[in-house]
Every structure is written in structure tokens, then in C-alpha cells.
Amino acid sequence: MTTESKSPHANQQPKHIAIIMDGNGRWAQKRYMPRVVGHRAGVKSVRRVVECCVKDGVEVLTLFAFSSENWRRPEAEVNLLMSLFMVSLQREINKLDKSNIRLRFIGDRSAFSESLQHKMAEGEIQTQSNTALTLVIAVNYGGRWDMCQAFNHIVDDMLSGSLEKQKITEPLVSEYLSMADLPDPDLFIRTGGEQRISNFLLWQLAYTEMYFTTTLWPDFDQNAFEDAIKSFKGRERRFGHTSEQVLNKTVTL
Numbered sequence: 001m002t003t004e005s006k007s008p009h010a011n012q013q014p015k016h017i018a019i020i021m022d023g024n025g026r027w028a029q030k031r032y033m034p035r036v037v038g039h040r041a042g043v044k045s046v047r048r049v050v051e052c053c054v055k056d057g058v059e060v061l062t063l064f065a066f067s068s069e070n071w072r073r074p075e076a077e078v079n080l081l082m083s084l085f086m087v088s089l090q091r092e093i094n095k096l097d098k099s100n101i102r103l104r105f106i107g108d109r110s111a112f113s114e115s116l117q118h119k120m121a122e123g124e125i126q127t128q129s130n131t132a133l134t135l136v137i138a139v140n141y142g143g144r145w146d147m148c149q150a151f152n153h154i155v156d157d158m159l160s161g162s163l164e165k166q167k168i169t170e171p172l173v174s175e176y177l178s179m180a181d182l183p184d185p186d187l188f189i190r191t192g193g194e195q196r197i198s199n200f201l202l203w204q205l206a207y208t209e210m211y212f213t214t215t216l217w218p219d220f221d222q223n224a225f226e227d228a229i230k231s232f233k234g235r236e237r238r239f240g241h242t243s244e245q246v247l248n249k250t251v252t253l
């Protein structure tokens with residue numbers, strides 16, 4: 001019997017999954033190999049998880065690929081990550097397009113090379129009408145940066161007179177964030193054993209179910225993915241209500 005059928009108030013399939021793909025460096029170091037080997041193995045894991053999401057009918061998959069803090073790494077590793085990012089885009093965009101996947105990027109792109117920014121925009125335009133899955137890649141992304149850029153745009157609109165102070169509500173703030181048009185994540189997964197958010201989505205994770213695993217990202221396969229989904233389906237999401245309210249369906253969640 002699965003966790004899903006055991007639970008009388010089992011969750012549906014998550015619509016939006018957000019993942020911190022951590023543990024690439026340790027995966028390589030365990031094999032006495034340079035960290036970049038782990039990052040390359042991590043790209044394979046990305047392909048695998050994207051396939052799992054398409055198969056399971058997940059609508060949005062958001063992957064943390066490079067944080068605003070990752071610039072603090074040794075220059076050689078940052079450069080390798082940038083070229084791996086470029087090569088992966090060149091290799092994958094057509095394949096994603098053929099699989100009907102819409103590609104999106106969130107984060108401050110201005111720090112990237114012209115050619116990388118161009119490739120990112122090209123990938124987004126080429127895949128913009130695809131419908132099987134929205135794949136969001138967070139690059140040079142930070143949750144605090146996202147909130148700051150939202151606040152700056154809110155202030156701009158107030159100063160120009162197009163927004164009144166009384167209109168500033170939670171849904172309005174959401175509209176100014178990077179994933180305004182997408183639902184908040186239902187399930188958050190972090191591989192690699194650390195139990196922290198590391199400045200990933202801050203506003204959007206307010207009611208997300210958290211799942212932490214010690215599995216290193218390059219080892220995160222279909223079974224590991226299914227374990228995370230199983231865990232999610234066995235949980236009761238209450239959004240502040242009582243369990244009875246949820247069970248008796250006297251409230252809409």
C-alpha cells in the first residue's frame with residue numbers, strides 16, 4: 001500500500017516543484033575527481049528530472065542553477081559553471097522545444113556575458129508557446145534580490161502615479177515578482193543534505209511543502225524523485241485551517 005492510498009486526505013500531484021540541486025561538488029570529490037565533473041553529472045540529473053516531471057504531468061519545474069552568492073566561489077569554478085551553462089543551452093534548447101517544454105529564466109541577467117544573455121533570450125522566445133512543462137531556471141537569482149526588484153518597481157509605479165498606496169496588497173506584490181504568472185511551488189526539494197533555503201524563493205515558498213534528502217544531486221534519479229512525490233502526497237496541507245475543516249471539505253484551499 002502506498003503512502004498515497006493510506007492517507008485519507010492525500011494531496012494531489014504537485015503542480016509546481018522547486019529544487020535546490022545541491023551536492024555536485026561532493027559527488028565528484030567522493031570519486032577523487034574535480035568538482036566540475038560533478039556539475040557535468042548534475043546536467044544529466046536535470047534531464048532525468050525534467051522527463052519525470054513531463055511524465056507525471058507537473059506543470060512547472062523551477063531549478064536553482066546558480067545563486068547570487070555563487071559568485072563568491074573560486075574564479076575557475078565560476079568560469080567553468082558559465083561555460084557549462086552556455087554549452088548546455090546550445091545542446092538542449094532544440095531538444096526542449098521538440099519535447100514541447102517552455103523555457104524561462106529568473107534572476108539578474110545583467111551580470112552574464114552578452115552571448116549568454118542572448119542565448120537565454122533566444123531559448124525563451126523559441127519555446128514560448130510550448131505547453132507540456134514550464135522549466136524555470138534560476139540563475140544569478142536570490143530571493144532577496146527578487147523582492148528588492150519588486151519593491152523598486154512598485155515605488156517607480158507609485159512615483160509615476162500609476163499605483164496608489166492603498167493598492168499595495170499581498171497579491172499585488174506577487175505580481176511584481178519574477179514568477180508572477182506562475183503558481184507558487186507546492187513542493188520544494190533540496191538534495192545534498194543541507195536543510196536551508198540559501199536565498200532561493202523566499203516569498204513564493206510561504207506555504208510550500210519542504211522535502212530534504214541527503215541524496216547528492218547527480219544521484220537524484222527517478223526513484224528519488226518518486227520518493228519525494230510520495231512524501232508530498234502523504235501530507236495534509238491546511239493553510240491555517242484545522243484538519244477537520246480540510247477533511248470535511250468545508251473550506252476551499
Ligand code: IPE
Pocket residue numbers: 021022023024025026027065066067070081192
Ligand atoms: C550545487 O552543487 C551546484 C551549484 C551551486 C552550482 P555544489 O557545487 O554546491 O556542490 P557541493 O554542495 O559543494 O557538494
Ligand code: IPE
Pocket residue numbers: 020021022023064065066067069070194196198
Ligand atoms: C545553493 O547551493 C545554490 C544552488 C544550488 C544553485 P549552495 O551550495 O551554493 O548553497 P549554500 O551556500 O551551501 O547554502
Ligand code: MG
Pocket residue numbers: 022023024192
Ligand atoms: Mg552546495
